[in-house]
Every structure is written in C-alpha cells, then in structure tokens.
C-alpha cells in the first residue's frame with residue numbers, strides 16, 4: 805500500500821499486452837489495487853487531474869484498472885463487449901505523458917465486462933466521459949497508448965500550448 809512511480813512513455817512495460825488475473829484469493833491483487841488507488845490519489849493531488857490508472861503504468865503487467873469516478877472503482881480483466889458506431893472526438897491525456905495532449909476518437913458508448921475483486925463477473929454500461937476513460941484504461945491493458953489513437957500527428961501537442969489556444973478561442977482550428 806504505497807504510492808508507486810508512474811512509468812513514462814518509452815518504458816517497454818507500457819507496451820506489454822497484460823496478463824489476465826486468475827488468482828482472486830490472494831493478497832497480491834488487493835495490494836496491487838491499493839497501490840493503484842494511492843498512486844492515482846497522489847497524482848490527482850499533485851497535478852489536479854486524473855480519473856483512472858492501469859496496472860502497467862506502475863510496472864505491473866496485469867489486467868487491472870482503478871478509477872476514481874461515479875461507478876465501478878476497480879475492474880479486473882475488463883473487456884469491451886459492445887461499442888457504439890457513433891464516435892466522439894476529444895483531447896485525451898495520460899499520466900505516462902502528462903505534458904502532452906492528444907486528440908483521439910472514441911466510441912460514444914460501450915459495454916464492459918469485468919470481474920470485481922472477488923472474481924464475480926460484472927457489467928458496466930458507459931457513455932461519454934466514463935466511456936472514453938474506460939477505453940483509455942483498457943487500451944493500457946493491451947499495450948496501446950493514446951498517442952497511437954491520435955487522429956493524426958498534428959494532434960499530438962504540449963498541453964500548455966493547447967491551453968494557450970483554448971484561451972485565444974481558436975480551439976476549433978485544432
């Protein structure tokens with residue numbers, strides 16, 4: 805139970821296709837979830853943003869994500885089982901490249917199956933903000949990063965530059 809350091813873009817663990825969790829009884833899974841919670845809370849306190857984190861981001865290549873939102877808080881072995889054809893476009897960010905903003909396309913609504921900490925199967929239907937967060941974190945479990953989803957290379961920018969543009973009201977240009 806402690807704050808872990810977050811791996812940054814370039815670290816090969818972020819590119820790992822993570823392993824399915826099969827052991828739900830042991831202390832290992834609980835300890836991982838506690839570490840993810842603590843690390844997420846610490847990041848939010850320091851940087852002022854962040855709603856989710858995936859296990860590979862703290863160097864543990866297992867399919868586990870932790871969210872701090874309304875809804876499920878810890879999802880083990882999450883899989884997208886349905887996705888809308890309708891897409892949304894948004895500026896995404898990531899703890900593993902916190903100074904960068906990436907414009908991506910995500911499905912507007914999805915259905916995700918996962919297991920809770922007891923191993924019980926659960927389903928969550930998500931739309932909008934929760935849907936894009938889940939897609940981002942589930943991508944991490946597959947070694948896929950937001951930069952891979954950029955709509956094109958012009959839409960990978962410094963977050964501080966994006967903020968300047970927003971304040972100039974020329975955001976639609978992006």
Ligand SMILES: [Zn+2]
Nearest residue numbers: 897898899900
């Ligand atoms: Zn991320």
